Amino acid sequence: MRKPEKSRSPSNWPSSLPYLRSPIYSPSLTQAHLTAIRTPSEALPSFPSSLLAGPHTNVRITPITDPAHPAYKQAGLFATRDLAPGELAVPYLGEYHPSATTDLTSDYDLWLDKSADVAVDAARMGNEARFVNDYRGVPGRDGKRQNAEFKEVWWAGKDGKGEKGMAVFVLPAGKRAVGRAKTVGIAKGEEILVSYGKGFWDQRRDEEAGMEAGQL
Numbered sequence: 369m370r371k372p373e374k375s376r377s378p379s380n381w382p383s384s385l386p387y388l389r390s391p392i393y394s395p396s397l398t399q400a401h402l403t404a405i406r407t408p409s410e411a412l413p414s415f416p417s418s419l420l421a422g423p424h425t426n427v428r429i430t431p432i433t434d435p436a437h438p439a440y441k442q443a444g445l446f447a448t449r450d451l452a453p454g455e456l457a458v459p460y461l462g463e464y465h466p467s468a469t470t471d472l473t474s475d476y477d478l479w480l481d482k483s484a485d486v487a488v489d490a491a492r493m494g495n496e497a498r499f500v501n502d503y504r505g506v507p508g509r510d511g512k513r514q515n516a517e518f519k520e521v522w523w524a525g526k527d528g529k530g531e532k533g534m535a536v537f538v539l540p541a542g543k544r545a546v547g548r549a550k551t552v553g554i555a556k557g558e559e560i561l562v563s564y565g566k567g568f569w570d571q572r573r574d575e576e577a578g579m580e581a582g583q584l
């Protein structure tokens with residue numbers, strides 16, 4: 369019997385990883401951590417928590433088969449329809465954890481709330497958003513940088529409750545946007561690309577240099 373749409377994992381989801389429809393909370397999070405991320409913040413854009421559960425049909429996990437792509441033989445995330453400037457593309461789900469339990473080998477760990485000492489790691493579990501690549505070196509971009517960004521949000525639940533979260537957003541249209549760029553931020557079939565930030569790549573370079581120098 370076919371599984372109902374919502375209980376399936378998206379295509380190309382790795383069978384070795386749990387597919388999440390809501391965040392997982394590390395047992396190392398204290399009540400203080402949870403209170404901090406559950407304290408409403410008007411500064412954050414608010415979205416209904418019903419948007420958390422995928423599969424998210426506006427994006428597709430796609431194997432990278434172009435040898436010129438820096439994530440060749442890995443996967444990336446592509447738009448299945450035109451996405452509007454500023455649109456929420458996909459929530460970023462993973463395990464919420466304190467910095468004390470940071471996995472230093474993870475390439476999927478983002479701060480959720482640095483002042484509350486809570487991060488979200490999608491290395492061992494997550495959703496489609498864990499496949500978003502960085503724009504650097506991606507061929508065919510005509511000099512364009514990222515077309516999306518990570519942003520903190522407020523996932524609004526019932527009875528005024530809610531929680532901080534992370535999501536991938538299409539970049540807003542710039543003031544100088546003309547024509548189609550005013551209404552389409554990421555075109556159907558285009559790869560969704562963020563910037564991991566210079567810090568990510570500096571650290572990667574230092575680690576690689578350390579390995580070459582024979583450091584453990």
Ligand SMILES: C[S@@+](CC[C@H](N)C(=O)[O-])C[C@H]1O[C@@H](n2cnc3c(N)ncnc32)[C@H](O)[C@@H]1O
Nearest residue numbers: 438439442443475476498499500501502503504
């Ligand atoms: C959050 S994951 C992105 C998804 C990953 N491609 C996958 O299939 O699991 C981050 C990893 O993707 C790869 N990656 C993403 N963007 C890259 C880029 N512009 N250049 C080189 N590697 C990249 C690196 O291996 C990095 O550690």
